[in-house]
Ligand SMILES: Nc1ncnc2c1ncn2[C@@H]1O[C@H](COP(=O)(O)OP(=O)(O)OP(=O)(O)O)[C@@H](O)[C@H]1O
């Protein structure tokens with residue numbers, strides 16, 4: 001992975017194997033998401049008591065927060081097999097018929113990126129989820145006949161980063177929807193301490209806190225930064241990830257105290273220093289940092305907005321007072337500079 005991708009929430013292909021080794025295996029091991037965890041725990045226990053498969057579960061939230069991990073945990077807690085596929089992999093309704101008719105009773109079917117499933121396959125899912133039935137259509141046109149096929153009772157676990165793109169009928173067929181939220185620093189510290197133990201990395205409490213604070217609320221990023229910091233600790237220090245080692249390592253990798261990388265900072269610097277905090281149009285801002293507008297909008301801006309550093313307004317992008325402070329500038333001076341009208345000088349002594 002290049003340094004640019006260090007704080008991306010999306011997993012690199014070669015990262016998957018590494019992540020597999022760090023996945024929590026049970027609900028009890030799963031850190032944070034208190035509410036979701038408690039609700040799931042009750043739901044799974046109820047299903048176990050009735051000896052029935054649990055309701056279908058929709059996991060929604062940004063990348064890297066633990067949706068896939070939770071899906072695997074659900075199967076494991078129910079002691080049933082897990083079948084994994086994804087929306088884009090189900091191209092035709094027939095693909096889904098093959099999967100559904102092969103399910104063993106009680107099995108968990110994990111459908112990742114469910115918002116990308118093809119329409120005919122989605123329609124097939126309705127009856128499968130509701131009545132454990134698939135209607136196989138034979139022939140075409142007026143002579144076509146639908147043959148209902150019974151399938152084993154199963155639990156569908158759908159995951160999506162874009163729940164807004166799900167159709168109403170599909171969303172309604174889930175008995176339980178879990179909204180995953182970003183993790184707070186303390187939870188990320190727990191994630192890091194756990195991962196460090198699994199990887200055999202020595203990390204101090206304030207070393208973990210330093211990495212956690214730069215992980216953008218995302219366990220995947222925390223685990224990735226941990227690997228970089230571990231390398232640095234082994235090569236440049238005595239192997240222990242202390243506060244100082246974490247700071248020095250993340251300076252080398254251009255991840256700042258808030259978890260901004262080089263591009264994020266370039267965008268923020270341009271907005272604040274070149275355009276006095278804005279408002280400035282996206283295209284102009286992109287030219288100023290030498291990037292495509294799409295890159296600025298899709299890669300840098302979402303986190304800058306979430307971190308409260310940048311706002312999108314009808315007149316263009318503006319920097320918030322926190323952005324000035326983060327760059328070591330006085331927000332009052334900066335925000336006065338934003339106005340087009342000359343302002344009277346303020347006596348700095350009062
Ligand atoms: N609550 C948690 N406790 C410990 N580790 C976690 C937790 N949530 C996620 N992780 C770690 O973060 C990594 C990413 O998690 P996971 O793959 O489950 O995320 P995801 O939501 O499915 O992401 P994507 O949307 O990209 O598919 C995994 O390596 C996992 O070990």
Ligand SMILES: [Mg+2]
Nearest residue numbers: 067068069112
């Ligand atoms: Mg996933």
